[in-house]
Amino acid sequence: EAQLVESGGGLMQPGGSLRLSCAGSGFTVSSYYMTWVRQAPGKGLEWVSLLYGGGSTHYADSVKGRFTISRDNSKNTVFLQMNSLRVEDTAVYYCARSLPPELYFDSWGQGTLVAVSS
Amino acid sequence: DIQMTQSPSSVSASVGDRVTITCRASQSVSRYLAWYQQKPGEAPRLLIYGAFSLQRGVPSRFSGGESGTGFTLTITSLEPEDFATYYCQQAFKFPLTFGQGTKVDLK
Numbered sequence: 001e002a003q004l005v006e007s008g009g010g011l012m013q014p015g016g017s018l019r020l021s022c023a024g025s026g027f028t029v030s031s032y033y034m035t036w037v038r039q040a041p042g043k044g045l046e047w048v049s050l051l052y053g054g055g056s057t058h059y060a061d062s063v064k065g066r067f068t069i070s071r072d073n074s075k076n077t078v079f080l081q082m083n084s085l086r087v088e089d090t091a092v093y094y095c096a097r098s099l100p101p102e103l104y105f106d107s108w109g110q111g112t113l114v115a116v117s118s
Numbered sequence: 119d120i121q122m123t124q125s126p127s128s129v130s131a132s133v134g135d136r137v138t139i140t141c142r143a144s145q146s147v148s149r150y151l152a153w154y155q156q157k158p159g160e161a162p163r164l165l166i167y168g169a170f171s172l173q174r175g176v177p178s179r180f181s182g183g184e185s186g187t188g189f190t191l192t193i194t195s196l197e198p199e200d201f202a203t204y205y206c207q208q209a210f211k212f213p214l215t216f217g218q219g220t221k222v223d224l225k
Contacts, residue, residue, distance in 0.1 A: 044205065044217070045154075045162065045216040047207075050212075050214070058212045060213050096161075103209035103214060104164055104209055105154075105162075110161055
């Protein structure tokens, strides 16, 4: 059974950096599209970024130029490097996978909380 | 960006009721539409993909459809475990976008 486990969240000051990790098990992350979706407290879901198996990426405008999605195949892990953090980046960050060529996310991690506050 | 608008924003219902949620896209998404269920403190769960297809393991009381006003998610007979928030998502064009959510709670 596929499993995703996020880690790396925490409390940061505005302008800081953080790297989230998403470790996959039961499947090979490089064979899937991997995505990050966030949810601000009490709010809905917001798509953040997606990494294709071949390495191409997409980003939401709200994070473009500040966040970078990447992958370490040897660790079967996907990362989200978050720079220049803003208060509005405060959210639970979920990683999820989709089976190419679809963009529907059939397996999700439990989420990791990122709080940005001065 | 494609805006996804769900209605209603919330619905109060009883066990055994039939509930229908609608999702309208600001432009065509063909049938690249998914529905997710999310319970408090949990990750979303994929229910329906491709507008009509039931994800493996999802009970058959859930179904996806299309109407003149958009896409629909129907729960034919609510079970206690179905009280949750439901989101639609378009998978047609980047940026991927979600509806604002519909909360189904107990009447």
